[in-house]
Amino acid sequence: MPESGNSIVDLNNKIVLLKSYMESARRKSVYGTLLIATGSIGAIAYVVDYFTLDWQGIAPYVKLIILGTFVGLLTWGIALRANPGVKVREPELSNELVTSDRNGYRTASQLEIELRRIRDKKKDQTPNSDEDVDERRKSYREEATFYIEELRRESQYYRNVSNIVQGIVIVGSLLGSFMAASSFFVREYSWFVAINSLAIGIASGFAGYWKYKERSFYSQQTADLIEHEIESFDLQIGRYEKGGTEEKNLLFAREILRLRQDQKMREQNLDQPSSSGEEAKK
Incomplete structure (x- = not known):
């Protein structure tokens, strides 16, 4: 085994x-x-x-x-x-x-x-036999650890994209205000003013549609919750203080599955339009 x-x-x-x-x-x-x-x-x-x-x-x-x-x-x-x-x-x-x-x-x-x-x-x-179910639950702990790493990579990726998009919006807005107040830029570099406005609009649209900041937050939150659950399971504290080994393994597997399912539901809600997302949460 x-x-x-x-x-x-x-x-x-x-x-x-x-x-x-x-x-x-x-x-x-x-x-x-x-x-x-x-x-x-x-x-x-x-x-x-x-x-x-x-x-x-x-x-x-x-x-x-x-x-x-x-x-x-x-x-x-x-x-x-x-x-x-x-x-x-x-x-x-x-x-x-x-x-x-x-x-x-x-x-x-x-x-x-x-x-x-x-x-x-x-x-x-x-293993597929009934007596090996507990062994499969033990191996699920390792899979949960890998899932944490995957969530944190996703969180870092969405955080980086969100920072880039927000940077474009902030810097572009400041540049747009400065250039709009300067007749020299409006007259000589009107093409740059137009491109700057277009970049701000595209960045704002992507940020609002894809919700990078929310995706990063939910991925990091789920990773932290799963990590906390693993630490509680390893230290046998909290909900894992009482009960036998098989019962603790079952409780751990059930909790990790619940957290993963919650993460999937959040991702599905973020993929929906705002109105549909609110209805789905209800």
């Missing part, structure tokens, strides 16, 4: 790593698409201005700088899309993968296939 338990813990670790790589591969794909879209729109706008509008409000050298920036973004996006996916750097994990790679890179869909395969392998190694 200990060998099986160690094997299950190892598989849990691989599952968490694959989830992390999947998230990185998906983010890379999204970033590549956004960069290509932004670069293409900018390059098209430059061509339209060059052949039709010939906007005199921008100096020629500034137009070339803007064109170079958009071409750089377009090239960067194409490079990301040309090598989709990520490299799995852990030898103990990469040697076990069965999907074919492209120059060492595997896409999010390939990693999802690997994740399903390892989960099926974990199910095959998990």
Whole structure:
């Protein structure tokens, strides 16, 4: 039985790593698409201005700088899309993968296939008899630890995005107020004023729709609650002071499942429009 338990813990670790790589591969794909879209729109706008509008409000050298920036973004996006996916750097994990790679890179869909395969392998190694239920509950503690790490990575990611978006809104608002009060900027750099206003609107829209700050808060809150539950279980305090070992394991597994279910419900509410989200909470 200990060998099986160690094997299950190892598989849990691989599952968490694959989830992390999947998230990185998906983010890379999204970033590549956004960069290509932004670069293409900018390059098209430059061509339209060059052949039709010939906007005199921008100096020629500034137009070339803007064109170079958009071409750089377009090239960067194409490079990301040309090598989709990520490299799995852990030898103990990469040697076990069965999907074919492209120059060492595997896409999010390939990693999802690997994740399903390892989960099926974990199910095959998990004891199924009634007398081994308690052993499975003990192994659930390790899975809860990995889930904490996953939640904290999500929380840090959403926190970083929220800080970037809020920074764009704050700095852009201050710059917009300063430029609006200066006739020089309005006259000579009206294009910058327009781009600044557009950036503020886009950042505000993303912050309001995706609710990055709330997602970060809920992920961190759930991670802290699960960590507190694990510490109480290890120290046998609080709700784990009384009862037998089997009863404590059952109580621990039940509480962790409840916290995970609450987190899923919060994520679903955040994915809904504001009105629908309020109705769902009720």
